[in-house]
Amino acid sequence: MTIRRVGAYAVLAVSTALAGAAQAQVSDDVVKIGILNDQSGVYADFGGLSSYEAAKMAVEDFGGMVLDKPVELVTADHQNKADVASNIARQWYDVDQVDAIMELTTSSVALAVQGLSAEKNKITITTGAATTTLTGEQCTPLGFHWVYDTHALAVGTGGALVEQGGDTWFFLTADYAFGYSLEDQTSTFVKEKGGQILGSVRHPLATNDYSSFLLQAQASGAKVIGLANAGLDTANAIKQASEFGIVQGGQRLAALLFTLAEVHGLGLEAAQGLTLTEGFYWDRTDESREWSKRFYDRTGKMPNMIHAGTYSAVMQYLKAVKEAGTDETDAVAAKLHEMPVNDIFAKNGKVGANGRMIYDMYLMEVKKPTDSQGPWDYYNVLATIPGDEAFIAPADSGCPLVQ
Incomplete structure (x- = not known):
């Protein structure tokens, strides 16, 4: 098992009027995100360390801090094994005080970690797995599916x-x-x-x-x-x-x-x-080209939808923490459900009650x-496939959370 850590990024000051209140509502004085995926196997190019680099870009572009507290990333290789992934996630939550886990390439891994995270009252945002079960029969209030799915x-x-x-x-x-x-x-x-x-x-x-x-x-x-x-x-x-x-x-x-x-x-x-x-092509708009050129300068490759989607997921999570005024799980999850997604990856994206992010x-x-x-x-x-056609409507997903 390989685990890499990146310390706090450069400081971006937040409004001093909010600083005192914010400091009191960030657990452990740091917001910590884990990027858990395949970094050595058949999906290493699919996501891998390039997804981790995209996550680093999101933290840097956000300013390195949220609510006047530093943002930290950790990453690990789950080897496409659900038991390995669950053990890493458990350690991250119980020992390393990670607040959210993202990427989660491989459906069996994503389902296992999403289930564990619900037990631990932690957020997952899946960008690398395909199964619709994540937002169907096994949906949770804290699980989000951000990029593609089999549907x-x-x-x-x-x-x-x-x-x-x-x-x-x-x-x-x-x-x-x-x-x-x-x-x-x-x-x-x-x-x-x-x-x-x-x-x-x-x-x-x-x-x-x-x-x-x-x-x-x-x-x-x-x-x-x-x-x-x-x-x-x-x-x-x-x-x-x-x-x-x-x-x-x-x-x-x-x-x-x-x-x-x-x-x-x-x-x-x-x-x-x-x-x-x-769900993303680097050469589609001026905005996607500019971001992808920066990604290329860091990785030597142009991004696919997993890389861009991981950037989006990290960025949206940090926006939700800022909007909630805390990194408390339920408050952040509520903001993730409420807030539209507008960034280099998705325009006018919306998150359904089942946690599925719907975009073109x-x-x-x-x-x-x-x-x-x-x-x-x-x-x-x-062709462009409108999000409401591409993804299962939350009411039809089989998610027990959706009335």
């Missing part, structure tokens, strides 16, 4: 792609619960939009040879081959699809969980024509190498 990916890459003409589908699906869920949810939206499912094939987790599966997909004649998998499974399937000339032959690849970091790792030659959904998502297509203007110029934005 939004299915709506974006499934439903929206049908509207772009991709009305027949064949799935390559990882043979475990995550893959089944992605295929099932995406199929629902494809059918709702008038599309057809021509077939599917399941592959073992972490397989190396996709040739037989890709040949079945190619032979189906489907306009879209949906990759209901993640991480190295998706990357390897895309590499081998490129060798088969599937995109060049007129079929589209739809990666149901893929980000800019993985596209960069593959390269445009292999990833060209790929369709995917993200984007359907992307990876450019051909000849169309790219240079490094990291990878996406064409095909």
